[in-house]
Amino acid sequence: MKVTVVGAGAVGASCAEYIAIKNFASEVVLLDIKEGYAEGKAMDLMQTASLNGFDTRIVGSTNDYSKTAGSDICVITSGIPRKPGMTREELIGINAGIVKTVSSNLVKHSPKTIIIVVSNPMDTMTYLVHKTTDLPKSRIIGMGGALDSARFKYRLAEALEAPISDVDGMVIGGHSDTGMVPLTRLATRNSVPVTEFISQERLDQVMEDTKVGGATLTKLLGTSAWYAPGAAVSGLVQAIACDQKKIYPCSVLLEGEYGLNDLCIGVPVILGRNGIEKIVELDLNDAEKEHMNKSAEGVSKTNALLEL
Numbered sequence: 414m415k416v417t418v419v420g421a422g423a424v425g426a427s428c429a430e431y432i433a434i435k436n437f438a439s440e441v442v443l444l445d446i447k448e449g450y451a452e453g454k455a456m457d458l459m460q461t462a463s464l465n466g467f468d469t470r471i472v473g474s475t476n477d478y479s480k481t482a483g484s485d486i487c488v489i490t491s492g493i494p495r496k497p498g499m500t501r502e503e504l505i506g507i508n509a510g511i512v513k514t515v516s517s518n519l520v521k522h523s524p525k526t527i528i529i530v531v532s533n534p535m536d537t538m539t540y541l542v543h544k545t546t547d548l549p550k551s552r553i554i555g556m557g558g559a560l561d562s563a564r565f566k567y568r569l570a571e572a573l574e575a576p577i578s579d580v581d582g583m584v585i586g587g588h589s590d591t592g593m594v595p596l597t598r599l600a601t602r603n604s605v606p607v608t609e610f611i612s613q614e615r616l617d618q619v620m621e622d623t624k625v626g627g628a629t630l631t632k633l634l635g636t637s638a639w640y641a642p643g644a645a646v647s648g649l650v651q652a653i654a655c656d657q658k659k660i661y662p663c664s665v666l667l668e669g670e671y672g673l674n675d676l677c678i679g680v681p682v683i684l685g686r687n688g689i690e691k692i693v694e695l696d697l698n699d700a701e702k703e704h705m706n707k708s709a710e711g712v713s714k715t716n717a718l719l720e721l
């Protein structure tokens with residue numbers, strides 16, 4: 414199993430590290446445009462191999478895509494992150510050009526690959542990859558919902574004063590400060606609806622804290638987060654590589670599912686060796702449907718800014 418990660422910055426390196434530590438890939442290629450940067454990160458990470466007990470070979474490359482040839486999975490993290498006070502959507506001007514060039518280079522060298530898009534604004538960058546490569550829709554996956562759901566579970570556990578392992582929940586919708594749809598109605602503590610334990614008011618607070626999870630960290634760190642994003646990507650990569658058939662909310666091209674068309678947005682999918690093996694259609698209530706439709710409107714508005 415060969416995995417390429419483009420962008421050896423904060424998220425790319427974290428992602429490579431988690432993939433290596435989980436020890437399911439034979440090779441991870443880290444590629445960056447900055448001279449020597451990916452080679453340096455790869456060497457540093459390889460020097461953790463004997464300490465952390467993994468056999469994955471991590472190779473660095475300065476913009477040489479021949480090293481990525483034959484990758485089963487490619488992750489795109491290249492591009493600029495936001496600064497405090499910015500929205501993810503403001504990154505479109507610079508990141509669209511980067512994602513378009515990078516995805517074209519990746520597909521040239523690995524025509525059968527599965528692409529996982531991380532660069533922001535992620536739903537729109539995932540749509541861009543659909544529009545500019547000829548990969549089938551099952552092989553283009555946007556990562557946002559897995560991270561947002563992990564943040565949702567963190568906030569739920571905090572509110573419930575429960576261990577995170579006791580808590581389950583999912584966030585669908587767009588990966589934006591206003592577009593996320595945390596499914597509080599379906600969240601559980603060890604199979605019991607969380608509404609049995611906390612008030613609707615507290616749950617609404619959990620929902621709001623979840624939606625601004627990325628902005629909260631950006632304010633604290635001065636740039637956006639990387640540990641949980643890297644871990645979330647590694648979860649998707651592992652589900653595909655190990656044919657786990659796990660359900661993750663991912664940004665995928667919708668063609669009528671959830672009553673939506675011609676956009677990529679977060680919905681639950683089953684991930685296996687073929688990429689997106691099935692889109693799971695949840696029976697949303699009216700409020701959730703309305704929230705999802707508003708979220709889709711926001712994503713489509715950003716998509717309209719793309720020069721296709």
Ligand SMILES: NC(=O)c1ccc[n+]([C@@H]2O[C@H](COP(=O)([O-])OP(=O)(O)OC[C@H]3O[C@@H](n4cnc5c(N)ncnc54)[C@H](O)[C@@H]3O)[C@@H](O)[C@H]2O)c1
Pocket residue numbers: 419420421422423424425444445446447450490491492493494495504508511514515530531532533535556557560588636637638639642
């Ligand atoms: N989808 C998500 O959930 C999620 C989570 C976190 C971050 N992000 C996004 O991921 C992106 C990366 O964030 P980061 O914190 O790692 O940023 P970073 O600045 O630390 O790293 C980005 C790297 O991309 C490289 N790069 C730029 N142009 C390139 C090109 N054409 N080819 C190859 N490499 C190139 C840069 O040299 C840099 O090393 C941002 O757009 C950020 O918003 C998304």
Ligand SMILES: O=C(O)C[C@H](O)C(=O)O
Pocket residue numbers: 494495501533560588626627628630631637638642
């Ligand atoms: O918040 C950001 O800009 C980065 C990422 O999308 C995140 O949610 O951490």
